[in-house]
Each structure stands twice: as C-alpha cells, then as structure tokens.
Amino acid sequence: MRETSYHVREVYRGPIAIVGPTASGKTRLALDLMELLPHYEAVSVDSMTIYKEFSVGTAKPTETELAGHPYHLISVVSVVEEFSLAEFITLVQKMKEEIERRFKTALYVGGTSLYLRAVVDGLTPQPTYSGLRLWLETVSLHLGQGVLYQILKTVDPKAASKILSTNDRRVIRALEVSLGSGMHKSIYGEVFSNPDGAGGVLQFGVKVSREVLYKRIEERIHLQLEQGWIDEVAAVIESDKVISRTAAQAIGYKELAAYLRGELDYDEAVELTVRRTKNLAKRQLAWLRRDSRILWIETLDEVLERLDGTQ
The missing domain is CATH 1.10.287.890 (Crystal structure of tRNA isopentenylpyrophosphate transferase (bh2366) domain)
Structure with a gap:
C-alpha cells in the first residue's frame, strides 16, 4: 500500500469516480484508496477490460494487485460478443445495488466517456435498430462511407459536424438513432439524461502532464x-x-x-x-476537461483531504 501522511477524520461514504486518461494511474489510486477506506468496492468503467480474453493489453489489475479488494465488471463477456452502452448500464446498476446490499459503496474507475456519463449523469442509452444498422452497413459497403455522411448532414447536421466523415462506425450509429427513433442523435442524450446527476458521484481526475x-x-x-x-x-x-x-x-x-x-x-x-x-x-x-465537476488531483493525500472537507 502506498503510504500517506493524511488521516481522514471522518469517513466519507458517498459514491466516488476515479477518472483520467489511459495510463494516468487510476487503478493504482483506486486500490490505495480501498486499502484505507475498505467500505468501497471498485467498479470498472472501461469498455475493453469487460472482455475476458483481453487482459495484458487492457492493463487489468492482477490478482496480486487486487489483494482481495473487490473489483467488479472486468472479464465479464467474451470477445465474440457485442457489448453496448445499454448492457453496461444494466450491469452497473445491478452491481451498484449488490454493493449497497453489503452496506458498501461503489468506487467507479475508468475513462470510457459514455460509461462515465451513464454513471455520473444517469444517461439513458440511445435505442438500437439492428435491422436498420445492417442495411446502413450494406449501403456503406457498396456505395462508400461518403454517401452516408452526406445523408447525415441532411438529417442531423449538428451530429455530422461532430463526426469525421471517415468515421464510418459513428456515422452509421448517428443515422441509426436518427432514422430509427425519429429524433436527432445530437439531442437524444440531452433529452434522456439527468443533468443534476444520477447519485451525487464525486469525481476525482488524475492530473498528469x-x-x-x-x-x-x-x-x-x-x-x-x-x-x-x-x-x-x-x-x-x-x-x-x-x-x-x-x-x-x-x-x-x-x-x-x-x-x-x-x-x-x-x-x-x-x-x-x-x-x-x-x-x-x-x-x-479533452472530454474530461469539459466537465467542471471533476476535482483534479495528483496524490492520494489530495483525495483524502478533499473527502475530509466534503463531510
């Protein structure tokens, strides 16, 4: 365990998220925090550690690193399975309820933007239309991705302005939501999310040059x-x-x-x-810095000091 000179006078028990870019040290910080505050259980907020076969390349914490600390939503599905935001939301809500039944608190750890937003803001997943998506993928294959991007510019110019014309996957997804639901993808998240937060999650961002x-x-x-x-x-x-x-x-x-x-x-x-x-x-x-609610820290002591001042 990493040593700390700070002592928390009162134990904070609200949900916490440790966020930051890849390789910033989120997992190590979370493990150290759980060592000091054992009423927390970590929940991965990462779209790739969810896969069983991806371990070394996704920098999953090892059994030695975990040393008995609960760390949920890693190695859940096989690489052959599609895994969507909607499925993540279902799993993370179920895990949160299980943790609370043990009189513990969730400590969310990761950097996948939409997963974090789902946890912090109560994001409702956009609908999926598999038949429409398959048709769009076929159109792209035969006519080229540029055709779909031109359609998106007509259907939802705001969404198109935020997506590279060469990003076929995102273009298809935007058209799938817009055409399938009749609602622009660019406003869907704004309509179906809770701007006041889903549960008062305190976010700490790992600050690294x-x-x-x-x-x-x-x-x-x-x-x-x-x-x-x-x-x-x-x-x-x-x-x-x-x-x-x-x-x-x-x-x-x-x-x-x-x-x-x-x-x-x-x-x-x-x-x-x-x-x-x-x-x-x-x-x-770039995405994280747009969220003014994130408290940027560099050390474990800074986290403990902030928690102490949040009582």
Whole structure:
C-alpha cells in the first residue's frame, strides 16, 4: 500500500469516480484508496477490460494487485460478443445495488466517456435498430462511407459536424438513432439524461502532464509486450473466434494481429499502438476537461483531504 501522511477524520461514504486518461494511474489510486477506506468496492468503467480474453493489453489489475479488494465488471463477456452502452448500464446498476446490499459503496474507475456519463449523469442509452444498422452497413459497403455522411448532414447536421466523415462506425450509429427513433442523435442524450446527476458521484481526475503521460504510455506498452501481450493476441487468433465489432476497437490488438499475420513488422506494430494510445489519451483528456465537476488531483493525500472537507 502506498503510504500517506493524511488521516481522514471522518469517513466519507458517498459514491466516488476515479477518472483520467489511459495510463494516468487510476487503478493504482483506486486500490490505495480501498486499502484505507475498505467500505468501497471498485467498479470498472472501461469498455475493453469487460472482455475476458483481453487482459495484458487492457492493463487489468492482477490478482496480486487486487489483494482481495473487490473489483467488479472486468472479464465479464467474451470477445465474440457485442457489448453496448445499454448492457453496461444494466450491469452497473445491478452491481451498484449488490454493493449497497453489503452496506458498501461503489468506487467507479475508468475513462470510457459514455460509461462515465451513464454513471455520473444517469444517461439513458440511445435505442438500437439492428435491422436498420445492417442495411446502413450494406449501403456503406457498396456505395462508400461518403454517401452516408452526406445523408447525415441532411438529417442531423449538428451530429455530422461532430463526426469525421471517415468515421464510418459513428456515422452509421448517428443515422441509426436518427432514422430509427425519429429524433436527432445530437439531442437524444440531452433529452434522456439527468443533468443534476444520477447519485451525487464525486469525481476525482488524475492530473498528469502530457509529457509524463506520453512517457508512461510508451513504458506501459513495452512492459505489456514483455508480459506476453503478443501471446494473448495469438491465443485469440488461434481460437478461431470471430471478434465482435465492439471488441475489435481495442487498441493494440489489431496492430499486433497484423504483425502476427506478416502485414506489419514488429516496430511498425508497436509504433502504431503507441501512437493510437496517445491519441486516445488526448481525446479522453479533452472530454474530461469539459466537465467542471471533476476535482483534479495528483496524490492520494489530495483525495483524502478533499473527502475530509466534503463531510
């Protein structure tokens, strides 16, 4: 356990979220906090640690690191399964209720933006229309993604202005919601969320300079490779499992699979993984910094001091 010079005079018992970009140290901070405040149980708010087969590459906490601390919603589904925001909301609500029945409190840990919003703001998931989505995917395949983007600009120009024309997945999703529900995707979240928060979740953001963060990302990826990330990817390939669309978004797995197939050399695969991870961290930071409710901290002592002042 990391030492602290701060002593909490009174025990805070409200729900907490530890947020931040990838490789910022969220998990370590959460584990240290649970060591001092054992009435908390961690709940992962991460769209990739949910997959059973993705462990090394998603930096899941090891059994040694957990040391008996409850850490929920990791290794829940197989990579062959699609996993949606709606399914996450169902699971996280069920887990919250289970934790409260034990007279404990949820400690949310992660950086997946929509998952965090669901936890903090009570976001209601946008509907899915699988038949319509399949048709849109077929149109994109045969006519090109640019056609769907032009349709989106007509149907929901606000949504289109926030999506790259080359991001086929997001363009299709926006059209699926807009055409299927008759309501613009760009306003759907505003209508079906609770702006006052879903349960008074106190958010702590792990503050790290960009220079330090990028260095951590590079070091972590090389450590993950030493720990057997390539073997993990190879095991998925050899299993002949058809990876779901959502699981396929995991950074590094596609790049290392391409290396194993001889489509990229090792250095190219690693460089591309590092670059994509840094871009993810940049996007995560931009999103988090728009939320003025987040209390940015650098140390465990700062968290404890804030909790003490929140009594």
